[in-house]
Amino acid sequence: MKSVLRIAAEISWLWMCMVVGVIGSDGIGNVRDTDDEISLLESQLVVTSPSQLLMVPLTLIQAAASKGAVCLDGTLPGYHLHPGSGSGANRWLIQLEGGGWCNTRRSCIFRKTTRRGSSNHMEKVLAFTGILSNKANENPDFFNWNRVKLRYCDGASFTGDSQDQSSQLYYRGQRIWQAAMEELLSKGMQKAEQALLSGCSAGGLASILHCDQFKELLPGTTKVKCLSDAGMFMDAVDVSGGHSLRKMFQGVVTTQNLQKELSTACTKHLDPTSCFFPQNLVSGIKTPMFLLNAAYDAWQVQESLAPPSVDLSGSWKACKSDHSHCNSSQIQFFQDFRTQMVDAVKSFATSTHNGVFINSCFAHCQSERQDTWYAPDSPTLHGKTVAESVGDWYFDRTTVKAIDCPYPCDKTCHNLIFK
Numbered sequence: 001m002k003s004v005l006r007i008a009a010e011i012s013w014l015w016m017c018m019v020v021g022v023i024g025s026d027g028i029g030n031v032r033d034t035d036d037e038i039s040l041l042e043s044q045l046v047v048t049s050p051s052q053l054l055m056v057p058l059t060l061i062q063a064a065a066s067k068g069a070v071c072l073d074g075t076l077p078g079y080h081l082h083p084g085s086g087s088g089a090n091r092w093l094i095q096l097e098g099g100g101w102c103n104t105r106r107s108c109i110f111r112k113t114t115r116r117g118s119s120n121h122m123e124k125v126l127a128f129t130g131i132l133s134n135k136a137n138e139n140p141d142f143f144n145w146n147r148v149k150l151r152y153c154d155g156a157s158f159t160g161d162s163q164d165q166s167s168q169l170y171y172r173g174q175r176i177w178q179a180a181m182e183e184l185l186s187k188g189m190q191k192a193e194q195a196l197l198s199g200c201s202a203g204g205l206a207s208i209l210h211c212d213q214f215k216e217l218l219p220g221t222t223k224v225k226c227l228s229d230a231g232m233f234m235d236a237v238d239v240s241g242g243h244s245l246r247k248m249f250q251g252v253v254t255t256q257n258l259q260k261e262l263s264t265a266c267t268k269h270l271d272p273t274s275c276f277f278p279q280n281l282v283s284g285i286k287t288p289m290f291l292l293n294a295a296y297d298a299w300q301v302q303e304s305l306a307p308p309s310v311d312l313s314g315s316w317k318a319c320k321s322d323h324s325h326c327n328s329s330q331i332q333f334f335q336d337f338r339t340q341m342v343d344a345v346k347s348f349a350t351s352t353h354n355g356v357f358i359n360s361c362f363a364h365c366q367s368e369r370q371d372t373w374y375a376p377d378s379p380t381l382h383g384k385t386v387a388e389s390v391g392d393w394y395f396d397r398t399t400v401k402a403i404d405c406p407y408p409c410d411k412t413c414h415n416l417i418f419k
Helices: 013-020 034-043 062-067 105-111 173-186 202-217 244-255 298-305 317-321 328-344 386-394
Strands: 054-060 078-082 091-096 125-128 146-150 162-164 169-171 194-200 223-229 289-294 355-359 401-403
Touching: 034 298, 062 173, 078 125, 078 173, 091 202, 105 169, 125 146, 146 173, 173 202, 194 202, 202 223, 202 289, 223 386, 244 298, 289 386, 298 317, 298 328, 355 386
Parallel strands: 091 146, 091 194, 194 223, 223 289, 289 355, 355 401
Antiparallel strands: 054 078, 054 125, 078 146, 162 169
């Protein structure tokens, strides 16, 4: 399997919309959605025939409506559950789906017409791969657990609890989280001996935001830990000297009125937008957590460091699409970003309960993809794959504090190349 993915430049956005099923807006009228472009790139990695993939049906949470726990458009939220067996019968893994955020009323209205804002548009079945796989040779530590993928349709990392009546928008992420947990507890999770809350991208941020809440839901005897994959979104300076991601997050917090839902320990000394950034949250989490991130996270390169809105001359277009096209000063800019991320996790990493795996790759969401989770040519750090590292940490086989040397030293990366 090739570690570098390429997608033909002539693929039109219309075709992408047809394949992926949703397009997005950057807030100034341009049709673009990095999450979907990444999803399309990653889909090229599916080398297993469809007949061999585990396809898991969507279950809508019928009890959610009476609790006001609904998607942006008012439809029922949902999840995909594959039951555990054998030694995994009383072990639970909850994967929170990612997919960006909506940061304006306009972008939330658009999101209602997609799978990220309405269960009417969600896939009725999903393939379970990587950390969700049911095959021991693909997912050695969690293959026989009860594995759940909770769908993401609120636009604020399962955090809001308000609504915009004039636009018929329901910002109910916190209620969706609660309704989903109540349903899963009733389906056997209340008897869990071991549990892992995981999530990728916006879901990785959600796993940070909800980690301690998850622990409190379960019996004191349950072994509970959390994994955030590609959720370490940094409050970084972009190529124009501005703060593009801070501006986006400020819009999410303001539009969905998240102030009252965020960590009070954080909001006592920082503004609400700062308390949506993981770097200001992770050291305060009491439950053991594992941070899995690419040092040059592909989504953050595209949307936080060099989004088109600040790269008006297009001088970063080639570089951010393919890092081999970057000049020395651009690479140094990425190195400074890596340093900021490494510094942000130093305090977090001092806890013996926490784990870290930061590889120097241009990638995103490495736990859900089979090729980056556990495969013959998977990325490794200290000789261990992501799956082995997470398993070692979860089962206390060894401590995992794996931080890669700077680019270009890692030759095991599966980098994303945009065209």
